[in-house]
């Protein structure tokens with residue numbers, strides 16, 4: 001399966017505005033999981049022409065990724081899938097008001113399936129609920145708990161006897177192991 005986003009003309013945001021709650025916007029000092037003060041719920045952005053660059057760069061998985069069926073509409077699923085533009089990361093942002101939304105079916109099975117497909121690519125699948133981050137690998141989930149502002153997540157190979165698999169750890173932002 002193609003893991004990169006493509007332009008998908010058929011879908012529109014409609015009355016969904018969930019990314020304006022679930023994603024952080026540094027330029028506005030808006031944390032994830034809190035509604036942006038500029039969002040008119042169900043309608044859109046009140047400062048659309050002057051919205052921050054982070055908002056302009058946001059790539060919504062529902063709009064761009066044919067692998068996600070109609071049931072992934074964020075307003076319905078309570079999940080916003082985001083492609084990080086600066087890395088090989090796909091983040092499933094979960095509405096903190098429904099923190100187990102990602103475990104509901106068919107979403108959970110599809111997230112596990114995506115993790116299996118991502119194993120053959122440089123991508124990693126993250127689930128984020130507020131500041132809590134869970135990394136989903138094909139064979140397991142690594143719950144990193146709350147990732148503080150001064151922490152970063154490192155994905156690295158973990159070698160065992162005759163085996164190697166990807167793992168995830170939290171490190172301080174100034175840790176020299178962060179590349």
Ligand code: SF4
Nearest residue numbers: 013016017019060074
């Ligand atoms: S989450 Fe996606 S579909 Fe919903 S408003 Fe944002 S860009 Fe549009």
Ligand code: SF4
Nearest residue numbers: 020036038039045055
């Ligand atoms: S500035 Fe506009 S687009 Fe950006 S989070 Fe706020 S309401 Fe959404």
